[in-house]
Amino acid sequence: MNMSTNPKKLRGFERYVRVDNVSRRSMLKGLGLAGGFVLAAPVMSRPGFAAYKTGAGEMPHGTVVDPRVFVAIAPDGIVTIVAHRAEMGTGVRTSLPMIVAEEMEADWSRVRVQQAHGDEVKFGNQDTDGSRSTRHYLMPMRQIGASARSMLETAAAKRWGVPAAEVKAVNHEVVHSATSRRIGFGDLAADAAKQSVPSVEGLKLKEAKDFRYLGKGQISMVDLRDITVGTARYGADVRLPGMKYAVIARPPVTGGKVASFDGSAAMKVSGVEKVMEVKGWPWPSKFQPLGGIAVIARNTGAAIKGRDALKIVWDDGPNGKYESVAYRAELEEAARKPGLVLRKEGDVEAALKGADKVITGEYYLPHLAHVAMEPPVAIANVSGDKVEIWAPVQSSGGTREDVAKTLGIPEGNVTVNVTLLGGGFGRKSKCDFAIEAALLSKELGAPVKVQWTREDDVRNGFLHTVSVERIEAGLDKSGKVTAWRHRSVAPTIASTFAAGAKNQAPFEIGMGLVDMPFEIANVQCENPEAAAHHRIGWFRSVSNIPRAFAVQSMVAEIAKAANRDPKDMLLELIGSPRIVKLDSVKDLWNYGEPYDSYPIDTARLRKVVELVADKGGWGRSLPKGHGLGIAAHRSFVSYVATIVEVAVDDKGKLTVPRVDTAIDCGTYVNPERVQSQIEGAAIMGMSLAKHGAITFKDGKVQQGNFDDFPVIRMDEAPGVTNVYIVPPGPDTPPSGVGEPGVPPFAPALINAIFAATGKRIRAMPIGKQLEA
Numbered sequence: 001m002n003m004s005t006n007p008k009k010l011r012g013f014e015r016y017v018r019v020d021n022v023s024r025r026s027m028l029k030g031l032g033l034a035g036g037f038v039l040a041a042p043v044m045s046r047p048g049f050a051a052y053k054t055g056a057g058e059m060p061h062g063t064v065v066d067p068r069v070f071v072a073i074a075p076d077g078i079v080t081i082v083a084h085r086a087e088m089g090t091g092v093r094t095s096l097p098m099i100v101a102e103e104m105e106a107d108w109s110r111v112r113v114q115q116a117h118g119d120e121v122k123f124g125n126q127d128t129d130g131s132r133s134t135r136h137y138l139m140p141m142r143q144i145g146a147s148a149r150s151m152l153e154t155a156a157a158k159r160w161g162v163p164a165a166e167v168k169a170v171n172h173e174v175v176h177s178a179t180s181r182r183i184g185f186g187d188l189a190a191d192a193a194k195q196s197v198p199s200v201e202g203l204k205l206k207e208a209k210d211f212r213y214l215g216k217g218q219i220s221m222v223d224l225r226d227i228t229v230g231t232a233r234y235g236a237d238v239r240l241p242g243m244k245y246a247v248i249a250r251p252p253v254t255g256g257k258v259a260s261f262d263g264s265a266a267m268k269v270s271g272v273e274k275v276m277e278v279k280g281w282p283w284p285s286k287f288q289p290l291g292g293i294a295v296i297a298r299n300t301g302a303a304i305k306g307r308d309a310l311k312i313v314w315d316d317g318p319n320g321k322y323e324s325v326a327y328r329a330e331l332e333e334a335a336r337k338p339g340l341v342l343r344k345e346g347d348v349e350a351a352l353k354g355a356d357k358v359i360t361g362e363y364y365l366p367h368l369a370h371v372a373m374e375p376p377v378a379i380a381n382v383s384g385d386k387v388e389i390w391a392p393v394q395s396s397g398g399t400r401e402d403v404a405k406t407l408g409i410p411e412g413n414v415t416v417n418v419t420l421l422g423g424g425f426g427r428k429s430k431c432d433f434a435i436e437a438a439l440l441s442k443e444l445g446a447p448v449k450v451q452w453t454r455e456d457d458v459r460n461g462f463l464h465t466v467s468v469e470r471i472e473a474g475l476d477k478s479g480k481v482t483a484w485r486h487r488s489v490a491p492t493i494a495s496t497f498a499a500g501a502k503n504q505a506p507f508e509i510g511m512g513l514v515d516m517p518f519e520i521a522n523v524q525c526e527n528p529e530a531a532a533h534h535r536i537g538w539f540r541s542v543s544n545i546p547r548a549f550a551v552q553s554m555v556a557e558i559a560k561a562a563n564r565d566p567k568d569m570l571l572e573l574i575g576s577p578r579i580v581k582l583d584s585v586k587d588l589w590n591y592g593e594p595y596d597s598y599p600i601d602t603a604r605l606r607k608v609v610e611l612v613a614d615k616g617g618w619g620r621s622l623p624k625g626h627g628l629g630i631a632a633h634r635s636f637v638s639y640v641a642t643i644v645e646v647a648v649d650d651k652g653k654l655t656v657p658r659v660d661t662a663i664d665c666g667t668y669v670n671p672e673r674v675q676s677q678i679e680g681a682a683i684m685g686m687s688l689a690k691h692g693a694i695t696f697k698d699g700k701v702q703q704g705n706f707d708d709f710p711v712i713r714m715d716e717a718p719g720v721t722n723v724y725i726v727p728p729g730p731d732t733p734p735s736g737v738g739e740p741g742v743p744p745f746a747p748a749l750i751n752a753i754f755a756a757t758g759k760r761i762r763a764m765p766i767g768k769q770l771e772a
Contacts, residue, residue, distance in 0.1 A: 054136055060398075143200050245296070266306035277291075322533035327696070366466050389438065455704035467488065475561065504527050515590075517574060545746070685742050689749050
């Protein structure tokens, strides 16, 4: 980034912090502004370091800590900070710049935020997924702010002819304590730009006691006002001169293709200009388009009507017989037979045979769709060997790379402008919709918007995998668990990248399967094969959803069999405070983080269980038909425990009066966003548990919109959601927040239903099971 951005050109907020989209042209134009803090020297940005190790450096393109890339100071004192991650409700476009402002001693009311375009060489990794943004960029952002502060202080000291140790940045000014002289950041901008960027090893970071913003929860999202009043700019809001509008009829069965088509009726629709075939890639093909028939029109409505008029004969290919009921039976059969052994401690077979009692549970989770409120959309303008994209993508750098490869042009010739995302949940990490727009724009020689409908998104997206989890637990005569065998059967995300992938990838098996933290002598985890018949992709919390559902439901079933309180049973299984050793697991995946910094710490897991039990009133007196359920899970290196209170009337109607959740996410930046994410997780968890099911017949998705894949309405939402954040230790690194709240919700809900009704539900969604 350049460090001389004219704040008058920033769009959006007037009373609040404003957001703009950094384009290549605006950056270069900014370099010519006189008197500013220009730190855009043509040098390579250096990698950052952290006081604690994270996996940030192992991500593609790692991290960048050069203030010349992320910070600009205008002569009037306005500080502009670049947000290089995508905003989809997590608050990352606020939190990361806020970290810089904290260390820089900038006055937040004089800070503006600019959204970075896709350029991972310049900005470092830009994948906004995996709940990584804060845990990977807390320390780099602090270093960026501290570097800028140091340069301002050095400039002031030189101007006054005093030692740098005698000056200090305080609230947008540099102050000389001995003489009470002070000078604003804007007046220092030009001189500060001439200073060398200090080495990160010599930086002095602020002490936590001196923080004004971090951990305080006093700053709202920079996008909040625009979202509230309806002026926020989403992908569908982008308009370009001469832009064409397109929708695409894609194969209804994954791996299918067009056999023949007749577009004559579509061409008769008013506003339709062209019907053309779109290139598709043989499945599996990562995030490449499925192909199909595109209808080009003067507006999206006409394009949709034209598509409805198309006559297409499809060749459904090898997945044309995929059917959900039969496939569930296949998964259940596989779960009852030995599979690939992933973790083995002790002798499970002998322990099960010698057990006084064996509890067996099979838990089923169907495919799930992301259904973000904003369906995928992308605008592309291809001119010669250059292309510019506008889209709500979670990975702008990855989109840039994939578009360049698809068009066969240099990556530097692709500009990806990131709009606000109307939800993402992992769907918008896949850039197939942006590639479609680029291909059509190249063919038509004009800017093109490709708009997906809700039905397109549900039927042609990347679904969460279907899963069967089978757990056998052996108990001795005292009710102590002596054996645990867990078989997990599910099509793998790897099938989206490689043909024939039938076993789950290391990152999937590391989500609640092999990393199960219970203190049990005999443990075995297995993974039988399962073939994919649809595009599978990551989804908020990924494999943690079925694993937490199964494991935490089994804990409650064991408690019932042993005549124990479920919370006490859970704590007994978690066992003594310790760092879990998983020596028998080959290639243990730990959310991409080093185990030394982020071990499985049962003391922290116990803490959230004990905290939520205390705050949530575990064991409190309840009316008839009410019940409490509890569940806990570690995911994305955070620890979460949830208590759900349910009420079930005599007709089987389910309501949730109250939810209590405790989270230990280590060091956090903005507690308001932590609370908001956990509240949102309760809404999403309730939707998935109550209604979520994508089913197939003849290879085709049977659902299409909110009428048959509903999300919960306001009257179904939890009445109250209380959130308790565990205060971090002084050396506790940050961990994930966006995803960890989802996994424990469903099992806590199911366990509460059992407590209220005596009915044990082992298959999602709940649907009408309570009415039976």
